[in-house]
Amino acid sequence: MAGDTIDVAGVGYQVHPPRPLETGAEVTVWVHTVVRENDMSLYAFATRAERDLFLALTRVPGVGPRIALAAIGHGPDKVVAAIGAQDVTALAKIPGVGRKTAAAIAAQVTVPDDLAAALGGGAGEPTVEDQLVQALTGLGVGAADARAAVAQAMTDDPGAGHAAWLRAALRHLRRAA
Numbered sequence: 308m309a310g311d312t313i314d315v316a317g318v319g320y321q322v323h324p325p326r327p328l329e330t331g332a333e334v335t336v337w338v339h340t341v342v343r344e345n346d347m348s349l350y351a352f353a354t355r356a357e358r359d360l361f362l363a364l365t366r367v368p369g370v371g372p373r374i375a376l377a378a379i380g381h382g383p384d385k386v387v388a389a390i391g392a393q394d395v396t397a398l399a400k401i402p403g404v405g406r407k408t409a410a411a412i413a414a415q416v417t418v419p420d421d422l423a424a425a426l427g428g429g430a431g432e433p434t435v436e437d438q439l440v441q442a443l444t445g446l447g448v449g450a451a452d453a454r455a456a457v458a459q460a461m462t463d464d465p466g467a468g469h470a471a472w473l474r475a476a477l478r479h480l481r482r483a484a
Contacts, residue, residue: 313351322351323372325361325379341372348372357383360418367415369408377402387418392437393450413450436461439473448480456480 311328312319313336328334328351336351337358350372352358357379364375364386378386378401389397390413398409436457443453453476460467460475467475 311351320349322349323376324351324353325357325376326353350376352379360386363416363418364412367408367411369411370404374401374403374408378404389413390416390418392440392454393444394454395450435469435472439469439476442473443476443480452480452483456483 311324312321313328322336322338324336328336336353337355339350339352339358339361341348341350350361352361360383361375361379364370364378365372381401385397386401393413395406395409395413398404398412399406401409404412439457440450440453443456444450448456456476456479457472459479460472463475464471
């Protein structure tokens with residue numbers, strides 16, 4: 308895996324950033340070091356929040372530095388939003404991530420509010436649809452099924468309230484089972 312070289316007080320360090328670093332400019336980077344039996348790698352990030360997301364992703368079995376970098380390179384705000392929405396399909400669009408790994412990321416990574424806000428994936432309150440999907444996933448319903456059932460419930464009766472949409476979504480799920 309090729310990387311960029313940064314100069315620190317006249318010493319060059321090869322680092323692996325999620326996106327190419329600015330050339331010829333003075334930059335501040337947050338670095339995480341991974342030491343293995345036969346390798347020592349430095350991973351550089353533009354913000355502390357990106358580094359923290361990298362660390363959270365690499366804690367998931369099957370997600371190594373290469374996939375975590377690809378995820379951040381894909382757009383940290385998109386990744387945080389997909390994790391928050393338990394959107395396995397969006398996570399599976401990250402290069403090197405299949406459905407199984409995407410499901411593991413969605414299930415195992417929790418993004419603190421301050422990190423989500425720093426990465427742009429947590430701005431604003433969750434939508435009513437997101438709240439209803441979260442309620443259904445809390446009951447053990449898969450994220451994709453929950454999202455489809457909520458969308459159908461909201462389409463069937465746009466003027467109904469939260470409780471009515473939740474009951475309707477549960478009815479849709481019961482019929483689909």
